[in-house]
Amino acid sequence: MADRHLMLWRTLGLIVLMLAALATAKARAADCPGNPNALGTSRVLTIDPREFPRIGMVQYTRSLPLEDKEVVLTFDDGPLPPYTNRVLDVLAEHCVNADYFLVGRMARGYPDLTRRTLAEGHTVGTHSDNHLLGFDRAPMDTVKSEIEQGIASVGAVLGKATAAHEFFRIPGFSRRQEVEANLQSRRLMTWSADVVADDWKHINAFEVVRRTIARLSPRVLEELGLLAGIRREAQLVSRHTGIAGDLQVPEEIQPLRRELEVAIYRSVQEALHNIAKHSRASHFYVKLDVASSKVTVLIEDDGVGFSPRTARDRGFGLEGMRERAAALGGSVTVRSGQEKGTRIRLLFPIESARNVNPATLENSLHRVNAA
Numbered sequence: 530m531a532d533r534h535l536m537l538w539r540t541l542g543l544i545v546l547m548l549a550a551l552a553t554a555k556a557r558a559a560d561c562p563g564n565p566n567a568l569g570t571s572r573v574l575t576i577d578p579r580e581f582p583r584i585g586m587v588q589y590t591r592s593l594p595l596e597d598k599e600v601v602l603t604f605d606d607g608p609l610p611p612y613t614n615r616v617l618d619v620l621a622e623h624c625v626n627a628d629y630f631l632v633g634r635m636a637r638g639y640p641d642l643t644r645r646t647l648a649e650g651h652t653v654g655t656h657s658d659n660h661l662l663g664f665d666r667a668p669m670d671t672v673k674s675e676i677e678q679g680i681a682s683v684g685a686v687l688g689k690a691t692a693a694h695e696f697f698r699i700p701g702f703s704r705r706q707e708v709e710a711n712l713q714s715r716r717l718m719t720w721s722a723d724v725v726a727d728d729w730k731h732i733n734a735f736e737v738v739r740r741t742i743a744r745l746s747p748r749v750l751e752e753l754g755l756l757a758g759i760r761r762e763a764q765l766v767s768r769h770t771g772i773a774g775d776l777q778v779p780e781e782i783q784p785l786r787r788e789l790e791v792a793i794y795r796s797v798q799e800a801l802h803n804i805a806k807h808s809r810a811s812h813f814y815v816k817l818d819v820a821s822s823k824v825t826v827l828i829e830d831d832g833v834g835f836s837p838r839t840a841r842d843r844g845f846g847l848e849g850m851r852e853r854a855a856a857l858g859g860s861v862t863v864r865s866g867q868e869k870g871t872r873i874r875l876l877f878p879i880e881s882a883r884n885v886n887p888a889t890l891e892n893s894l895h896r897v898n899a900a
């Protein structure tokens with residue numbers, strides 16, 4: 530992983546990005562030892578807290594200057610074994626770096642895990658000393674001491690060269706202007722979030738994934754909507770590759786759930802990207818059908834095709850497509866063979882995900898993973 534940690538005249542701390550299962554990440558994923566399907570880290574941003582005193586659209590008006598498909602992962606409330614260890618293992622397996630906001634007392638309690646987090650390339654900020662839930666109403670002296678002690682605790686374990694002195698997340702997002710002004714005066718950047726994962730709501734891991742993916746909707750869906758978004762994507766592929774494309778997409782459709790739109794759009798995007806990059810096709814075809822109970826998407830090309838093994842080894846994103854579909858109770862069928870072109874058919878039930886029994890969901894995901 531390229532360690533392009535830029536040190537400016539003042540230590541600014543680092544924000545580390547991961548690219549969510551997307552094509553441009555694949556080149557970097559090739560650098561991830563032993564994992565050709567790694568998500569990878571696309572780039573490292575260096576941020577000046579003076580320029581971005583507060584970020585996160587859940588509460589504030591600004592976000593980080595991210596490109597489409599880029600995601601910054603943040604974790605707070607640790608370190609806490611065995612969970613932090615497991616999360617760190619998964620991140621390492623995918624060569625993904627993230628931002629951590631550690632609770633001072635917990636950092637002191639688990640110094641090795643705290644050091645491991647930093648040693649594995651993650652950015653470490655702080656999250657108060659005792660996770661005081663009351664930043665919005667506690668006396669300012671208490672709040673200030675929580676902030677200072679949290680930084681001192683993490684700093685005592687890690688030494689000075691961390692973002693502990695630059696990045697802060699308020700426990701429970703309990704904002705209050707006086708506190709935010711105080712943080713800013715200390716040149717501490719306040720991190721809210723653009724998307725929350727609801728992982729504190731006692732839901733299972735699959736539900737966390739489902740909600741998160743749905744909320745990470747591509748900007749194009751907001752700006753253009755699904756149909757125009759798909760048309761634009763196909764036009765871009767045609768223009769950049771010279772591959773002729775035919776679209777059979779309705780002029781209008783009934784409104785679909787956001788998570789369904791995201792899954793459809795991401796899948797089409799991934800499939801078209803594979804066509805552009807690997808297929809050497811002269812023609813592709815995209816068809817979208819919306820019936821009352823299901824959505825069918827077909828993406829076809831007349832290119833060189835691939836074996837399942839090639840797809841897996843070269844990271845065609847089919848796994849991600851299957852996982853997204855399974856999370857919505859849908860399915861993906863891929864037909865491809867050497868010189869026989871490729872045909873991907875996606876099927877999504879309408880109005881199912883909310884009633885999906887987690888056990889069914891889990892089974893279908895296991896099947897996907899075993900495939």
Ligand SMILES: [Zn+2]
Nearest residue numbers: 605606700701
């Ligand atoms: Zn917290």
